[in-house]
Amino acid sequence: MVERAPVARSPIAPAPPTTIEYGWEISARSSDAELKITDCTPLAKVLVLAPMYGELARALGVPFGRAARDTHGTLVVGSGPGEWLLLAAPGTNQAVGKRVEVVQDEGLVSVFDATHGRALIRITGPRTPDLLAKVCAIDFADEVTPDGAAFRSSVAKLVTDVVRDDSGGARSYLLHCERSSGQYLFDALIDAGDEFGIEVDGFVDPGDRGV
Amino acid sequence: MILLPCPYCGPRNVSEFRYVGEVSERPDPNETGVEEWRTFLYTRNNPVGWTTETWFHSAGCRQHLIAERHTMTNEVRASRLPEAQLPEGQEERATGGNVAGDGGGAIY
Numbered sequence: 001m002v003e004r005a006p007v008a009r010s011p012i013a014p015a016p017p018t019t020i021e022y023g024w025e026i027s028a029r030s031s032d033a034e035l036k037i038t039d040c041t042p043l044a045k046v047l048v049l050a051p052m053y054g055e056l057a058r059a060l061g062v063p064f065g066r067a068a069r070d071t072h073g074t075l076v077v078g079s080g081p082g083e084w085l086l087l088a089a090p091g092t093n094q095a096v097g098k099r100v101e102v103v104q105d106e107g108l109v110s111v112f113d114a115t116h117g118r119a120l121i122r123i124t125g126p127r128t129p130d131l132l133a134k135v136c137a138i139d140f141a142d143e144v145t146p147d148g149a150a151f152r153s154s155v156a157k158l159v160t161d162v163v164r165d166d167s168g169g170a171r172s173y174l175l176h177c178e179r180s181s182g183q184y185l186f187d188a189l190i191d192a193g194d195e196f197g198i199e200v201d202g203f204v205d206p207g208d209r210g211v
Numbered sequence: 212m213i214l215l216p217c218p219y220c221g222p223r224n225v226s227e228f229r230y231v232g233e234v235s236e237r238p239d240p241n242e243t244g245v246e247e248w249r250t251f252l253y254t255r256n257n258p259v260g261w262t263t264e265t266w267f268h269s270a271g272c273r274q275h276l277i278a279e280r281h282t283m284t285n286e287v288r289a290s291r292l293p294e295a296q297l298p299e300g301q302e303e304r305a306t307g308g309n310v311a312g313d314g315g316g317a318i319y
């Protein structure tokens with residue numbers, strides 16, 4: 001019998017042509033449009049709940065409302081009071097979880113691998129604030145939500161974690177939601193971005209950059 | 212539109228919140244009578260004017276908060292975290308929306 005490795009699938013249908021990379025079925029499409037949308041669901045997603053001002057919070061080093069990369073390239077997002085979302089390269093979920101678990105904290109700590117339970121979308125381009133302004137009531141001006149800002153709010157009427165994470169000087173946002181709403185959010189963003197010429201771009205492992 | 216200032220997230224559209232109800236004092240179940248218990252469960256003041264109520268920020272930080280709201284104008288003059296929710300050793304956390312300076316909280 002031939003042994004086959006299981007293939008993970010995003011809740012968002014990959015735009016053809018598709019390929020299998022990092023153990024995930026992904027879109028092999030490449031776009032050089034100014035405004036791009038990418039399904040980043042293959043990234044490792046680890047949720048951490050811990051006291052807001054405890055040892056683990058200090059070790060993570062990112063307060064609620066902010067996001068920053070640690071020395072391993074993991075994007076640490078302060079997604080709620082005493083709540084963090086860690087985003088890392090595909091397949092690293094266990095390693096990321098273990099790094100958090102070894103930190104001693106007096107309070108109750110919960111570490112949860114949500115890689116296959118959530119959807120993650122990245123939109124990139126100078127018009128992303130205009131796109132988001134159509135579906136979210138938060139002010140996307142630089143003074144209010146600069147690079148590294150993180151918050152949870154309603155996006156297209158869906159509870160979504162939004163992270164401003166500029167990439168190579170280009171304005172970029174990560175949007176994180178429940179897996180079952182992933183396709184809806186993807187479609188809603190494409191619908192809102194249509195007038196700005198949004199195009200689907202396939203997922204590529206960011207490599208050394210981490211996420 | 213009602214704008215509610217969340218102590219953690221700042222001012223947000225009321226559609227992000229779930230209304231919990233008027234803040235009232237829970238009587239000690241061992242000391243109270245049927246009448247008083249019934250009043251606690253079912254009777255509300257429902258004033259025309261200022262009232263203190265609990266809201267839940269379901270589409271944001273997922274925390275409960277106390278807001279003082281004018282029922283005629285929907286003006287909110289204060290919001291704070293319930294005492295039971297304050298991190299140990301921390302004073303009452305109240306804000307008009309900007310909590311950027313205290314090492315935690317959103318920046319808008």
Ligand SMILES: [Zn+2]
Binds near residue numbers: 219268273274
């Ligand atoms: Zn909030």
